[in-house]
Amino acid sequence: MACKLLCLLILVTFVSQGYGCDRSNLTLKQSKTGNLYTDVTEWEVRLTNPCPCDFKNVKLSCTGFKSVIPIDESVLSKSGSDCLLINGESVGYKSDYVFTYVWATSFNFTILDASSAC
Numbered sequence: 001m002a003c004k005l006l007c008l009l010i011l012v013t014f015v016s017q018g019y020g021c022d023r024s025n026l027t028l029k030q031s032k033t034g035n036l037y038t039d040v041t042e043w044e045v046r047l048t049n050p051c052p053c054d055f056k057n058v059k060l061s062c063t064g065f066k067s068v069i070p071i072d073e074s075v076l077s078k079s080g081s082d083c084l085l086i087n088g089e090s091v092g093y094k095s096d097y098v099f100t101y102v103w104a105t106s107f108n109f110t111i112l113d114a115s116s117a118c
Contacts (some may be wrong), residue, residue, distance in 0.1 A: 021051035023114040026058070026091075030106045037102045040068050045109060047085065047097045053118040054090040056095075059083065060109045065103035075099045082112060090117060 035042040049055055054112045061075075062083035076099055077084045091097045101107070 009104040021055075021116050021118065023055070023058075023116075024112060025051045026055060026068055027062075028109055028111055030034055030109070033100060037068060040102050040104055041070070042100050042102050043106050044098060044100050047091060047111075049091045049093060049095050049097075051085075051116070052093050053116045054092050055114040056090045056117050057088040058085040058091060058114040059112040060085065061112050062109060064106070065107050065109075067103055069102045071099065071101055083109075 027050070029046050029048070031044050031046075033042040033044045047058065060076075060083045061081060062078055063081040065078065065083065074087055075085075077087065085091070085097060085099075
């Protein structure tokens with residue numbers, strides 16, 4: 001019994017310190033902002049990091065992505081079919097990173113890669 005408690009305590013300690021955090025912990029959601037630009041919808045993309053570790057070099061799939069209003073490359077830089085968020089800088093613990101774009105429909109971004117910085 002004491003061994004099971006000790007093992008459980010060690011596991012909880014590792015998880016609470018961020019061990020086991022990976023890109024699957026990040027969430028990516030989109031919603032309409034309610035703003036229109038020449039009758040075209042503005043979309044908000046929100047990346048949330050619930051892990052106690054920072055994540056850097058967050059790459060999204062963005063094949064065919066377009067925006068009526070250009071997005072600053074320091075926010076989202078496109079290279080081929082991948083996009084890098086905030087020049088690879090960190091998204092901190094319990095932080096959201098938000099950017100907007102303008103297009104008639106939402107774009108299906110998915111997280112391709114991210115490095116955990118524990």
